[in-house]
Amino acid sequence: MKTHILLGLASALLLPGLGMLAPQADAATTLTIATVNNPDMIVMQRLSAKFEATHPDIKLNWITLEENVLRQRVTTDIATHAGGMDIVTVGVYEVPLWAKRGWLTPFTNIPASYDVDDILKPVLSGLSYDGKPFALPFYAESQMTYYRTDLAQKAGVTVPAEPTWPQLAAIADKLNDPKNGIYGICLRGKAGWGENMGQIGPVVNGFGGRWFDLKWQPQLTSQPWEDGVKFYVDLLRKDGPPGAVSNGYNETLALFAAGHCAMWVDATVSAGFLANPKQSTVVGKVGYAAPPYTTTKIGSHYLWAWSLAVPSTSHNAAAAQEFITWATSKDYIKLVADDQGWASVPPGTRTSTYQSPDYQKAAPFAPIVLNAIDSADPHHPSILPVPYTGIQYVGIPEFQGIGTSVGQQIAAAIAGQKTVKAALAESQSETARVMRRAGYLQ
Amino acid sequence: MSKASQQRAMRKLVFTLIGWVVGLLMAFPILWMALTAFKTERQAVETPPALFFHPTLESFATVLATTNYLRFVFNSVAIAGGATLLSVALALPCAYAMAFHPSPRTKGILMWMLSTKMMPAVGVLVPIYLLFRNLHLLDTRTGMIGIYTLMNLPIVIWMLYSFFRDVPHDIVEAGLLDGANTRQQILRLLLPLTAPGVAATILLNLVLCWNEAFWSINLTATNAAPLTAFIATFSSPEGLFWAKLSAASLLAVAPIMVVGLATQRHLVSGLTFGAVK
Structure with a gap:
């Protein structure tokens, strides 16, 4: 009897699993969409019910993952030709690399009503390879300066509309008040190619530096790198919050939103979060300025676009592209505006958004964002000639490893464990080793 | 009160205090997680963090509104339960054979089985992914039951083997003389004698399957995703989360914590089963 009970229990638990072996009798096309959990993506997920309502033959399945896990999942799925995903969320770093390998399906039949010319040029260019777009932007961002107007007014300082890094450093000195829990400036310190290096790369570009010369020789011990990184480390150590080495984007956003930072230089998309009273204690006290630079504005602020692409392994490419053109269209932006208000529309993708009086009214920072994106050119990231594309990254597959390794060295300098000179010397030799092994250097 | 009894009371107090401190330290991450779950996103990032605040169910409402929690729970129960039953079903005869009919290679086989646990899972991700793709097991509960069974089988065999080994051979031989076949020896003699140990093995295996994240995140998508994949959904690169x-996380660990608390007495007695002769 006991054996029978055990067998029954086993069947009850195993059968639901075995049931999955049977093919699903479903006439509709099911699209599997892999995405990150950004607020804009969550809104898209919710509003996609409207797409399903107008496209009854298409059903949408969502996989939402952490950014790095998503990248690993998508890479594994595409590289093994598993075909488990029909739409993937990718950034400007991956698109040209994956397009070159034949991993993505180009958009060759974009309907005229989509108005592809309305997409901001640097964004579309960043998502194209060989002149063809391989992804369409859902939202895009660059960098800008945020500052507390109340603190600046109290201290009698004015943040210039187009500040330089030394000017911001001087203001940070004046506003720094650690006794009252206010730090002069918050910047990313956490190691990672998309964390501290996402910010340090543009700082170095603004000092006139570059990652590699035309022969792919690393330039990490050059003067602009030494000057740029020393400036960043000194500023963060002097006027930054304690434990800055563990602060990435989200942590600095949290610090600024909680009222602990007098200034912050980071993603333009943060403006929306800081204006949301549910997330921010500084609503109505935030001023905006252009991203800072030092000796040159070229490459001094990054460009990033979260975009939707169709892997070449998808069996439903046509339906997938139909969804993407819907989710990145003017009509979708209008849909979000009607549902959530103009302040919540996905920013940084279309000229028409920035021409809308409603958007201009809801987002006073819009001209700064538009100007930052328009002037960020991934094809010319440095005042010096370079063999790569990308402002805060280098468009080669090896960069994720290199960027994170250099980020760790600089994080050690921020933590005071080594000097900037030693950190950069170690970064230089490690980067040279990777580049030699990858065949860039002989 | 005599001096000796005073000293005893003092010693007891000190040990109790140490026990509480160590217990609280070990439980702190879970307690902090539970506390944060009842804060708003803004309160969650406040520095210094607030210990006393007006609790809200806002985050639970958002989490439950944006995902199908019950589907994840069902997948976790089906996968963890299925894999546990399959592992125990396979491990029982295996451990029996090794404990009561050892060959000269038994020790070597046991060590080899354990060695499969020494390789990082990511090292076999691509071959496993290709196998799953070719067998159409990606994003299926069957596939997950299979991988979790293989993953935990060495531990289950080792545990059952060590419990069976403590059972005197004479008892099994007596059963043999009375005409019990292998199945009857296992089900009628060994299982009742080692019940606390087997129960502990089942519980431990259940917990290991429930908490496994690497394979569930990499091999499931929408149909077979368990609660570990559900947690991964809420980490955001841009925005407070x-x-x-x-x-x-609290919703994900709650069911297994309830099971753990309800059975902790059996779990402890099972894990220490045979330890004191």
């Missing part, structure tokens, strides 16, 4: 992540 600590309260939502904590609420999701």
Whole structure:
């Protein structure tokens, strides 16, 4: 009897699993969409019910993952030709690399009503390879300066509309008040190619530096790198919050939103979060300025676009592209505006958004964002000639490893464990080793 | 009160205090997670963090509104339960054979089985992924039951082997003389004698399957995703998410914590089973 009970229990638990072996009798096309959990993506997920309502033959399945896990999942799925995903969320770093390998399906039949010319040029260019777009932007961002107007007014300082890094450093000195829990400036310190290096790369570009010369020789011990990184480390150590080495984007956003930072230089998309009273204690006290630079504005602020692409392994490419053109269209932006208000529309993708009086009214920072994106050119990231594309990254597959390794060295300098000179010397030799092994250097 | 009894009371007090401190330290991450789950996103990132605040169910509401929690729970129960039953079903005869009919290679085989646990899972991700793709097991509960069974089988065999080994051979031989076949020896003699140990093995295996994240995140998508994949959904690269992540984590660990608390007496007695002769 006991054996029978055990067998029954086993069947009850195993059968639901075995049931999955049977093919699903479903006439509709099911699209599997892999995405990150950004607020804009969550809104898209919710509003996609409207797409399903107008496209009854298409059903949408969502996989939402952490950014790095998503990248690993998508890479594994595409590289093994598993075909488990029909739409993937990718950034400007991956698109040209994956397009070159034949991993993505180009958009060759974009309907005229989509108005592809309305997409901001640097964004579309960043998502194209060989002149063809391989992804369409859902939202895009660059960098800008945020500052507390109340603190600046109290201290009698004015943040210039187009500040330089030394000017911001001087203001940070004046506003720094650690006794009252206010730090002069918050910047990313956490190691990672998309964390501290996402910010340090543009700082170095603004000092006139570059990652590699035309022969792919690393330039990490050059003067602009030494000057740029020393400036960043000194500023963060002097006027930054304690434990800055563990602060990435989200942590600095949290610090600024909680009222602990007098200034912050980071993603333009943060403006929306800081204006949301549910997330921010500084609503109505935030001023905006252009991203800072030092000796040159070229490459001094990054460009990033979260975009939707169709892997070449998808069996439903046509339906997938139909969804993407819907989710990145003017009509979708209008849909979000009607549902959530103009302040919540996905920013940084279309000229028409920035021409809308409603958007201009809801987002006073819009001209700064538009100007930052328009002037960020991934094809010319440095005042010096370079063999790569990308402002805060280098468009080669090896960069994720290199960027994170250099980020760790600089994080050690921020933590005071080594000097900037030693950190950069170690970064230089490690980067040279990777580049030699990858065949860039002989 | 005599001096000796005073000293005894003092010693007891000190040990109790140490026990509480160590216990609280070990439980702190879970307690902090539970606390954060009842904060707003803004409160969750406040520095210094607030210990006393007006609790809210806002994060739970968001988490439950944006995902199908019950589907994840069902997948976790089906996968963890299925894999546990399959592992025990396979491990029982295996451990029996090794404990009561050892060959000269038994020790070597046991060590080899354990060695499969020494390789990082990511090292075999691509071959496993290709196998799953070719067998159409990606994003299926069957596939997950299979991988979890293989993953935990060495531990289950080792545990059952060590419990069986403590059973005197004479008892099994007596059963043999009375005409019990292998199945009857296992089910009628060994299982009742080692019940606390087997129960502990089942519980431990259940917990290991429930908490496994690497394979569930890499091999499932929408149909077979368990609660570990559900937690991963709430980590955001841009935007505050600590309260939502904590609420999701609390919802994910709650069922297995309830099972653990309900059975902790058996778990402890099982894990120490045979330790004191």
